[in-house]
Amino acid sequence: MRIDAITLFPEWLLEIERYGVVGRGLREGRLSLAAWNPRDYTAHPTRRVDDRPYGGGPGMVMQNRPLVATLDAIVAARGDSGRAPVLLMSPQGERFDQRWAERLAAGPGFVLVCGRYEGIDQRFIDRHVDAEISAGDMVLSGGELPAMMIIDAVARLIDGVLGDARSAAEDSFVETILDHPHYTRPPDEADGRVPDVLLSGDHARIARWREKQALGRTWLRRPDLLDRIELDSSQQALLAEFIAEYADCTPRP
């Protein structure tokens, strides 16, 4: 898979090549990442890529032309023009989630556009951007961190990038409910004990406990996720148990 990013801070974005699963994917050649600076694609003598907004107001707007020239260079380098979607990082966009990550991981790669200043010229968005993607309802100073987030989420789904293939499939959200709690040694700490069931060696009981915790947490923290899925009868029973125990230890007025 090939990922290209347009950014005024290419060195920063490429830092992710040095760490974790993205680093491994790159070293093993399953993934390639290139960062392109619009300043390298402007005819302006001082390499400027921004200008004042028409209609007035504070701040500056990224100009269309350097962005188009950068994108042209990317399309030429990729040699797959028209196939790789161009995605703009934007709080006005569609919320990024695991489904987006899976969709992107199944394709040939994509081009991420990171805005800076107050925004980018709408004509670039209208003519060259396939989708706007948001990392959540917040205003950042630029699209680089959301772009790195997307690269990370997609890279770990690429075949062979994650060491243990099983852990990707079992992760939180892939099965549309939250993850269960995790514990490791030692079993006894001043801060508490590991639940006995996890030390029991009874794998069926452990699996039931984990599923019950996962369902219970989802019920407590993300009830919206439960509305979207159909629980089977054993899951319904586990969740009912969790809710009953929760009611028992939550004082009522």
Ligand code: 9WO
């Ligand atoms: C600023 C702003 C202020 C009030 C109301 C709405 C607003 N939206 C913005 C805005 O989009 N500013 C951008 C900040 C301009 C380009 C650089 N910035 C940015 C934020 N790029 N990408 C993000 C972002 C945030 C969350 N998810 C993806 C991208």
